[in-house]
Amino acid sequence: MPYLGELSALLTSFCWSGSSFAFSSAANRIGSVQLNINRMLLAAVFLYLTISFAGIKYSLSYYQIEYLVLSGAIGLVFGDTFLFKSYQHIGARISMLLMATSPLMSALLAYLFLNETLSIWGITGIAVTIGGVALVIMEKSEIPSSGYKISKIGIFYGLMGALGQAVGLIFAKYAFNTGVINGFVATFIRILSAIIIMLPIIIFARRYKNPFKLFLNDARAFTSMVTGTILGPYLGITLSLIAIENAKVGIAATLMSTMPITMLPISRYIFKEIINWRAIIGAVLAVAGVGILFLK
Numbered sequence: 001m002p003y004l005g006e007l008s009a010l011l012t013s014f015c016w017s018g019s020s021f022a023f024s025s026a027a028n029r030i031g032s033v034q035l036n037i038n039r040m041l042l043a044a045v046f047l048y049l050t051i052s053f054a055g056i057k058y059s060l061s062y063y064q065i066e067y068l069v070l071s072g073a074i075g076l077v078f079g080d081t082f083l084f085k086s087y088q089h090i091g092a093r094i095s096m097l098l099m100a101t102s103p104l105m106s107a108l109l110a111y112l113f114l115n116e117t118l119s120i121w122g123i124t125g126i127a128v129t130i131g132g133v134a135l136v137i138m139e140k141s142e143i144p145s146s147g148y149k150i151s152k153i154g155i156f157y158g159l160m161g162a163l164g165q166a167v168g169l170i171f172a173k174y175a176f177n178t179g180v181i182n183g184f185v186a187t188f189i190r191i192l193s194a195i196i197i198m199l200p201i202i203i204f205a206r207r208y209k210n211p212f213k214l215f216l217n218d219a220r221a222f223t224s225m226v227t228g229t230i231l232g233p234y235l236g237i238t239l240s241l242i243a244i245e246n247a248k249v250g251i252a253a254t255l256m257s258t259m260p261i262t263m264l265p266i267s268r269y270i271f272k273e274i275i276n277w278r279a280i281i282g283a284v285l286a287v288a289g290v291g292i293l294f295l296k
Contacts, residue, residue, distance in 0.1 A: 004242070004247075005245065009243035009255035010258070013261075015236035015239060018266070021266060023232065030225075032084055033202060034207075039233055040191050042233075043234045057182075065189060067172065068190050073194065075167070076168070079162075079165045083099065085157040090150055098162055099257070103253040104130070122248070122250070122293065129290055131286075133282065172186065181245075183245070187241060240252070258286055258290065
């Protein structure tokens with residue numbers, strides 16, 4: 001299918017936009033640590049059931065499993081942990097701005113390790129799209145009373161989060177280059193490896209609560225988590241892997257980074273937020289950049 005990778009990357013952005021609102025609601029009710037591990041456990045169940053009932057056949061080599069485990073460990077454990085730490089220190093807006101450097105890192109790493117090159121139109125499309133995303137992210141300032149201040153440690157955490165995401169994508173691409181893998185199977189291995197690493201640490205640190213008791217007392221948190229899990233780890237990550245399988249890593253990462261743009265309609269029409277001209281211009285720029293990438 002033409003543009004399968006690019007379309008999957010855009011769908012990833014839409015899925016992650018929806019999941020961010022759902023996870024934000026759940027995190028406020030049960031906490032980010034509890035949410036992070038529970039969403040992955042639930043996603044693993046969904047993925048296993050999908051693979052089993054759909055009768056998806058798979059035969060993976062040792063190297064494919066190794067690359068996917070490394071991708072999960074670096075992208076979902078290392079990358080997400082630093083991203084959450086960045087949120088705590090410098091807030092979501094600056095953290096997302098730093099995460100916008102991930103496509104540049106992805107393109108550079110893909111050039112160095114995968115021999116992927118981009119045309120001048122590809123480079124232009126990436127630059128225009130990231131510029132548009134940056135404008136949208138800078139449209140809002142943090143709440144003055146929130147206590148967020150730009151700090152070196154916060155910037156470091158944000159850049160490490162972006163690097164973790166970029167390196168995670170590179171290892172996933174290695175796995176796909178080694179042989180054909182179904183997207184749901186690849187996502188299951190990535191998420192399962194992250195669970196195996198994170199769950200013992202959280203339990204040992206006594207930061208994991210009984211999820212059954214927790215959600216029996218808060219059905220709304222459970223509904224938000226399930227919605228976010230379906231859109232995020234289940235569909236979103238699967239689509240992101242299909243994207244990098246069928247498109248160059250730098251281009252796929254750029255299209256996936258348009259999440260702040262795809263969030264605008266939700267913010268405007270569902271949450272009734274006012275969108276100013278800077279955000280609108282940024283959205284137009286990002287869409288123009290996406291168009292260039294499709295016409296590359």
